Amino acid sequence: MADQREAMAQLFLERDVENFLYHEAELLDERRYEEWLDLLADDVRYWMPMRRNVKLGELEREFTREGQDVNWFDEGKDTLERRVQQILTGVHWAEEPLSRICHMISNVQLLAVTPSVLEPADVTVKSRFLIYRNRVETETDILVGKREDGLRRVDGHWKISRRKVVLDQSVLLSKNLTFFF
Amino acid sequence: MINVRTLEPGTRVALTDGSTVEIVSNPKDGIWVFARYLSSPRDTSLVGTEEMVFAQDMVEIQTTP
Amino acid sequence: MAIAGKRRYTGGLVDVAAGQISREIFVSDEIYAEELERVFTRAWLFVGHESQIPKPGDYFVSGMGEESVILCRDREDRVHVFLNSCRHRGMKVCRYDEGNTPVFTCPYHGWSYATDGKLVGVPYFREAYHSKLDRSQFGLVEVAQLEIYKGTVWATWDPSAPSFLEYLGEFRRYLDLALDAWDGREGGTEVLGGVQKWLIPCNWKFPAENFSGDSYHNISHRSVDLVGIGPSGSGRRDMRERLIGRRLQICFPDRGHQTGAYVLPNEEPTPPAYQHSPVVSEYFRRCEEQRRERLGAWGRVTGAPGELFPNTALHPRQPRSIAVWHPRGAHRTEVWRWYLVDADAPPEVKDFLRQYYIRYSGPAGLTEQDDMENWNYAHAASRGTIARRHPYSYEQGLGFEVENYEWEGLRIPGTVMDVTDSKSSEHNLRNFYRRWAQFMDANSWDELATWRRRP
Ligand code: FES
Ligand SMILES: [Fe+2]
Numbered sequence: 001m002a003d004q005r006e007a008m009a010q011l012f013l014e015r016d017v018e019n020f021l022y023h024e025a026e027l028l029d030e031r032r033y034e035e036w037l038d039l040l041a042d043d044v045r046y047w048m049p050m051r052r053n054v055k056l057g058e059l060e061r062e063f064t065r066e067g068q069d070v071n072w073f074d075e076g077k078d079t080l081e082r083r084v085q086q087i088l089t090g091v092h093w094a095e096e097p098l099s100r101i102c103h104m105i106s107n108v109q110l111l112a113v114t115p116s117v118l119e120p121a122d123v124t125v126k127s128r129f130l131i132y133r134n135r136v137e138t139e140t141d142i143l144v145g146k147r148e149d150g151l152r153r154v155d156g157h158w159k160i161s162r163r164k165v166v167l168d169q170s171v172l173l174s175k176n177l178t179f180f181f
Numbered sequence: 182m183i184n185v186r187t188l189e190p191g192t193r194v195a196l197t198d199g200s201t202v203e204i205v206s207n208p209k210d211g212i213w214v215f216a217r218y219l220s221s222p223r224d225t226s227l228v229g230t231e232e233m234v235f236a237q238d239m240v241e242i243q244t245t246p
Numbered sequence: 247m248a249i250a251g252k253r254r255y256t257g258g259l260v261d262v263a264a265g266q267i268s269r270e271i272f273v274s275d276e277i278y279a280e281e282l283e284r285v286f287t288r289a290w291l292f293v294g295h296e297s298q299i300p301k302p303g304d305y306f307v308s309g310m311g312e313e314s315v316i317l318c319r320d321r322e323d324r325v326h327v328f329l330n331s332c333r334h335r336g337m338k339v340c341r342y343d344e345g346n347t348p349v350f351t352c353p354y355h356g357w358s359y360a361t362d363g364k365l366v367g368v369p370y371f372r373e374a375y376h377s378k379l380d381r382s383q384f385g386l387v388e389v390a391q392l393e394i395y396k397g398t399v400w401a402t403w404d405p406s407a408p409s410f411l412e413y414l415g416e417f418r419r420y421l422d423l424a425l426d427a428w429d430g431r432e433g434g435t436e437v438l439g440g441v442q443k444w445l446i447p448c449n450w451k452f453p454a455e456n457f458s459g460d461s462y463h464n465i466s467h468r469s470v471d472l473v474g475i476g477p478s479g480s481g482r483r484d485m486r487e488r489l490i491g492r493r494l495q496i497c498f499p500d501r502g503h504q505t506g507a508y509v510l511p512n513e514e515p516t517p518p519a520y521q522h523s524p525v526v527s528e529y530f531r532r533c534e535e536q537r538r539e540r541l542g543a544w545g546r547v548t549g550a551p552g553e554l555f556p557n558t559a560l561h562p563r564q565p566r567s568i569a570v571w572h573p574r575g576a577h578r579t580e581v582w583r584w585y586l587v588d589a590d591a592p593p594e595v596k597d598f599l600r601q602y603y604i605r606y607s608g609p610a611g612l613t614e615q616d617d618m619e620n621w622n623y624a625h626a627a628s629r630g631t632i633a634r635r636h637p638y639s640y641e642q643g644l645g646f647e648v649e650n651y652e653w654e655g656l657r658i659p660g661t662v663m664d665v666t667d668s669k670s671s672e673h674n675l676r677n678f679y680r681r682w683a684q685f686m687d688a689n690s691w692d693e694l695a696t697w698r699r700r701p
Pocket of ligand 1: 332333334336352353354356
């Protein structure tokens with residue numbers, strides 16, 4: 001009986017986390033940036049390493065290091081809030097006119113749950129993204145990769161406490177990164 | 182077939198020309214190794230010398246020296 | 247406009263005297279091919295930083311013009327720059343970005359090169375070549391000249407080019423502003439781990455002229471100034487030197503290098519900066535104090551963005567970095583960006599700067615995102631048949647430049663435009679294109695090294 005209860009809780013948690021990630025994507029794609037910021041914990045870490053081509057056997061050098069190297073992103077909520085404010089100034093020309101952005105989120109996997117699936121307080125969830133950006137007339141970017149998120153239960157809601165974004169590119173093929181992953 | 186990338190120094194390998202070499206160091210390019218000749222029916226003066234040995238010239242690892 | 251046939255750039259497509267430059271030089275594929283040959287094979291180009299290859303066998307794959315090169319340190323500790331292309335059939339011998347290796351082995355047929363460039367392995371040398379191939383003739387192609395200057399590595403393909411120091415001329419003092427430690431000690435900077443690389447759909451000269459001294463485009467950064475990312479909590483940079491000093495644009499007409507700079511008054515200390523963090527603020531206050539002591543009057547000079555001809559940009563102050571605008575066809579540029587810090591700065595200072603650099607610069611930088619948008623669509627909108635008929639205007643401040651500029655007892659090397667009151671000038675941009683046109687017209691370094699002809 002206990003096993004079945006746990007299995008049910010696991011299923012429920014998976015759906016719950018998936019729904020949260022879809023909701024988050026919805027807010028971003030609908031340009032509800034301020035509501036999106038509310039999904040981030042105040043101490044959120046938002047990190048997107050750069051990648052190098054390295055030899056098999058030296059793969060520990062593939063990624064630039066959080067908190068030590070130059071990364072595409074390596075920041076907290078303060079900078080993320082400023083990014084949103086910048087878009088909302090209406091004179092941030094890289095996003096004015098606004099891009100048309102679509103986040104496709106898939107392959108959602110729970111990697112860790114603490115303390116238990118019955119009372120989940122923190123979860124680690126991995127997912128894949130395909131972000132389509134189209135702006136002005138024909139300018140189009142497609143960015144594909146993985147995310148690893150830490151989600152934290154706060155007052156009955158999930159908050160993102162950590163996000164690692166792994167883009168499957170080494171030379172960035174887009175001229176800028178004015179959007180959120 | 183030998184994946185020469187994985188050959189450790191000290192390993193003995195038989196070559197297509199009947200020579201035997203011992204790996205001195207491995208650049209891990211999967212194509213060459215630095216090796217010392219232990220024997221060579223083709224040219225006995227090679228014995229003791231170190232050369233770069235090409236992967237396609239290696240036949241098999243010798244387990245018993 | 248017919249591009250074919252021989253015509254001069256100087257006074258033609260690049261009419262600096264009139265302050266007009268044709269759009270053709272940005273959008274024509276034919277001119278682009280010519281500039282790869284005439285500019286990029288002859289000029290000195292930035293390749294990397296010595297701190298990226300500290301040990302024998304270390305390598306970093308970089309670029310010169312469109313071509314891939316390997317910067318490496320051989321077993322005897324000598325630094326080399328090689329064309330990253332096999333002598334047998336051209337395969338890229340190294341497709342990793344960095345690492346350590348005893349040999350570069352070509353994956354195609356297996357030719358193998360030592361870290362000093364020598365061809366050391368040829369499969370079936372005895373059998374297929376009958377031991378006849380002269381291996382000494384087929385080492386990796388090496389640059390004609392290489393110079394390591396305060397940790398930075400520079401190279402040129404042209405054996406007749408002047409030495410790097412001669413190529414720099416007096417601009418050296420401004421390059422030093424980016425490479426010396428903040429307290430004025432020579433050298434003393436290192437690069438942070440991670441080189442940013444990204445593509446912009448524009449000609450490489452858009453960013454090059456922007457860094458040459460386009461302070462006119464400050465308006466395009468209004469959104470970031472409004473939200474504030476600066477190291478003292480507002481704006482995008484510490485700007486107090488503007489209130490008390492002179493704002494200058496400095497260029498070297500015979501060399502093609504140019505930069506902005508600030509000169510502070512004699513009697514006033516450098517204004518406080520980096521006030522978002524007491525530790526960092528105190529670090530820079532102490533450094534500035536020592537800098538003024540060590541360098542005397544020259545310690546009053548603070549750097550601003552500059553461009554070392556042709557495609558190396560310097561950001562000597564905030565955020566301190568070096569960028570290279572790699573040409574990737576007439577319509578595309580691949581930017582590589584290195585970030586510099588004082589090697590012996592406390593970890594807290596390095597970390598503060600690192601975070602500031604990332605939020606300011608590069609594709610995710612709140613400031614530079616807007617630059618990329620402007621360069622992209624300026625280029626795109628200049629490609630049309632009608633658009634090409636109308637040259638760009640570079641007339642700002644034409645005729646107002648000064649030689650032998652001096653302020654409060656400090657002589658400033660170079661041709662100077664004081665823009666404290668005039669706010670802006672295209673003086674430095676004209677200088678960049680003047681030199682570019684000379685490179686396009688000249689047939690040899692004898693023609694380009696004009697300073698040698700002076701009595
Ligand atoms: S192309 Fe390199 S060995 Fe043939
Ligand atoms: Fe800018």
